[in-house]
Amino acid sequence: MSFRYELLQLDPSTAARRGRFHTPHGPVDTPAFMPVGTQGTVKGLEIGMLRATGAQMVLSNTYHLSLRPGEENVRRLGGLHAFMGWEGPILTDSGGFQLFSLAQMTQVRETGATFRSHIDGRLIDLSPERAVAIQEALGSDVAMVLDHVVALPAEKNAVLDACERTIRWARRCQEAATRADQALFGIVQGGLDLEMRVWCAEELRKLNFPGYAVGGLSVGETPEEMYRVLDGVVSHLPEDRPRYLMGVGRPRDLLEAVRRGIDLFDCVMPTRNGRNALAFTAQGTFRLRNKIHETDTRPLEEDCPCPACQRSRGYLRHLFQADEMLGPILLTAHNLTYYQRLLAGAREAIAAGQFDDFYRRQLAGWSASEKEPAKSEEAG
Amino acid sequence: MSFRYELLQLDPSTAARRGRFHTPHGPVDTPAFMPVGTQGTVKGLEIGMLRATGAQMVLSNTYHLSLRPGEENVRRLGGLHAFMGWEGPILTDSGGFQLFSLAQMTQVRETGATFRSHIDGRLIDLSPERAVAIQEALGSDVAMVLDHVVALPAEKNAVLDACERTIRWARRCQEAATRADQALFGIVQGGLDLEMRVWCAEELRKLNFPGYAVGGLSVGETPEEMYRVLDGVVSHLPEDRPRYLMGVGRPRDLLEAVRRGIDLFDCVMPTRNGRNALAFTAQGTFRLRNKIHETDTRPLEEDCPCPACQRSRGYLRHLFQADEMLGPILLTAHNLTYYQRLLAGAREAIAAGQFDDFYRRQLAGWSASEKEPAKSEEAG
Numbered sequence A, B: 001m002s003f004r005y006e007l008l009q010l011d012p013s014t015a016a017r018r019g020r021f022h023t024p025h026g027p028v029d030t031p032a033f034m035p036v037g038t039q040g041t042v043k044g045l046e047i048g049m050l051r052a053t054g055a056q057m058v059l060s061n062t063y064h065l066s067l068r069p070g071e072e073n074v075r076r077l078g079g080l081h082a083f084m085g086w087e088g089p090i091l092t093d094s095g096g097f098q099l100f101s102l103a104q105m106t107q108v109r110e111t112g113a114t115f116r117s118h119i120d121g122r123l124i125d126l127s128p129e130r131a132v133a134i135q136e137a138l139g140s141d142v143a144m145v146l147d148h149v150v151a152l153p154a155e156k157n158a159v160l161d162a163c164e165r166t167i168r169w170a171r172r173c174q175e176a177a178t179r180a181d182q183a184l185f186g187i188v189q190g191g192l193d194l195e196m197r198v199w200c201a202e203e204l205r206k207l208n209f210p211g212y213a214v215g216g217l218s219v220g221e222t223p224e225e226m227y228r229v230l231d232g233v234v235s236h237l238p239e240d241r242p243r244y245l246m247g248v249g250r251p252r253d254l255l256e257a258v259r260r261g262i263d264l265f266d267c268v269m270p271t272r273n274g275r276n277a278l279a280f281t282a283q284g285t286f287r288l289r290n291k292i293h294e295t296d297t298r299p300l301e302e303d304c305p306c307p308a309c310q311r312s313r314g315y316l317r318h319l320f321q322a323d324e325m326l327g328p329i330l331l332t333a334h335n336l337t338y339y340q341r342l343l344a345g346a347r348e349a350i351a352a353g354q355f356d357d358f359y360r361r362q363l364a365g366w367s368a369s370e371k372e373p374a375k376s377e378e379a380g
Helices: A047-052 A062-067 A071-076 A079-084 A096-101 A128-138 A156-176 A194-205 A223-236 A251-258 A269-275 A313-321 A326-351 A355-366 B047-052 B062-067 B071-076 B079-084 B096-101 B128-138 B156-176 B194-206 B223-236 B251-258 B269-275 B313-321 B326-351 B355-366
Strands: A004-010 A017-023 A026-030 A032-034 A058-061 A090-093 A104-108 A113-116 A123-126 A142-144 A183-188 A212-214 A243-245 A264-266 A278-281 A284-287 B004-010 B017-023 B026-030 B032-034 B058-061 B090-093 B104-108 B113-116 B123-126 B142-144 B183-188 B212-214 B243-245 B264-266 B278-281 B284-287
Touching (some): A058 A062, A123 A128, A156 A194, A183 A194, A194 A212, A313 A326, B047 B326, B058 B062, B071 B128, B079 B090, B090 B096, B128 B156, B156 B183, B212 B223, B251 B355, B269 B326, B326 B355
Parallel strands (some): A032 A264, B183 B212
Antiparallel strands (some): A004 A017, A017 A026, A104 A113, A113 A123, A278 A284
């Protein structure tokens, strides 16, 4: 079997775990953060720079690539790996989240969803079978089932309806899948209702997916509500499969989820914020447009190997003030490097049986400086 | 002396010459093309990518950097080399061209020019002495005298007035200059009037500059008029000093100027056009937004080592269609690599005594495909 989750270590005092997820395009050391390459590129990063951040696996989007350039064009251009020049593992999101966040006039029926493209208003159908077919044409290593996401807070009936549909659609996706070199992950829905989350997890386990995601979070709830859901649901996911928390989040969220047993993450937070001059560091976040950085000769972080940290804060500020592309480029590289270093640190701490110490040290560092941005955001 | 032009070879059948220009930050093999880093960055290129294009020397702009972030801030941040992270030689333009092209309501008096900043409308003075002081604070290897540029065609009297002022200002710049580690180049003006150009060159030679530029071209005249000026003026510049044709141009223009004895070039053409999806190749130019490239699996150029040529034309087109930053980034890298390879080819051809063959082969290659853009443009 091309896909295998190898559990390497359990932290003694938390549910954190270290492992290795094997894919046809190589292994991923977990817990791991996947940079978001929505349209077949992590915005602003030439592929060598992306590799240099330490990322092992990237995410791309079914919804966007099927609209433009179209999955058949990606296939003709050699599939997603050759298309974007990334030789490592790729996970594609199914489009479920974009139906909820980005598409216009989305109507969900049992057969599938109908929506208008955010690019040209075209009317488009996305069924579970079509979501699988697109992802097979793209040729990602991991495909996601098409799920039904609802904004929180929501009525219990709406959450239950979406959760049940997600399970039915998961089965249809599984039946439609044909590629042996592509793993299909199930997605647990159920809003903030722990009982429903657990039920959904148990139902999906019966389908024996090679990996499981927790979806429908970071969509309006508080961080504490999200952590509570993870507290309730993660132990109901099989220990021998990777566990992926979709679209989350802030550095703090990652560590909270790691300590609850999550293995995989993706989020636009480091990249989108980087483009907007917000830098993540072990001392918290910096807004690089602030005048205090104007003549600061120090790098963002002394020990960071990224190209932004070969320059001064003053230079980085100048790039943003002067609307130079290089500002977003360098800060994207830095923030992704920061996220990768954070998770590499988490993996080392788990290996040493000291994740809780690591977690506390990071929190103490962040609280030293400005506040973090209030809210995690998923891919637009 | 830190600066020295070493003449290595003269082509037997043209005026082309190969040399090496020694600066405090290393040598430049000439003929050479300097990428334009207007605001302390070649737009979109991380410094490692810029180095990988093969560039040895870059240009930056006094006008822009003095307005933002201010030359004193650049100095506090370690000077221009440390500021932008470029360890090689840097040439700074004096601002003369921007007074003519970009500043608003410019008034030229004998003492200097007064203009309104294109950023915030502030009223600003730029005298020859101030242009030198700014460039000394920036710390470039080569500074340019402040010149008076006029649009062509122009009345003979206006051209003569600007030309005479350029000579007087050149002397004032020279008197104001204090840094031993910075070479100050004179600029020959005189429009399309050969007699005036020669006179200006002779007057400037009396001042014994370590290098000479031909300015005020690519400002409205035809390519043939420009070549005619070079035919007339270059032989009046000293053989033991570098000769720099400012703000030019198209690949064809570079070879025409090399065959007339020019050593140094700068132009925004490869970078600005790259950002607008125009690719330069040995087979002429490609507009990457064209639908014919949609599923083209070939690289722009088979033998090009740049990162864009590790991808397909179809992918590059997708990046531009999807408004991804990576499109401009990759095409900037490609076009600069193309320019560097073109000049490396010219240097090799001169070394082999076969520049004319090389020139004819390049022209034949370019005529195979679409037309080149009609007109050269200098830095905005």
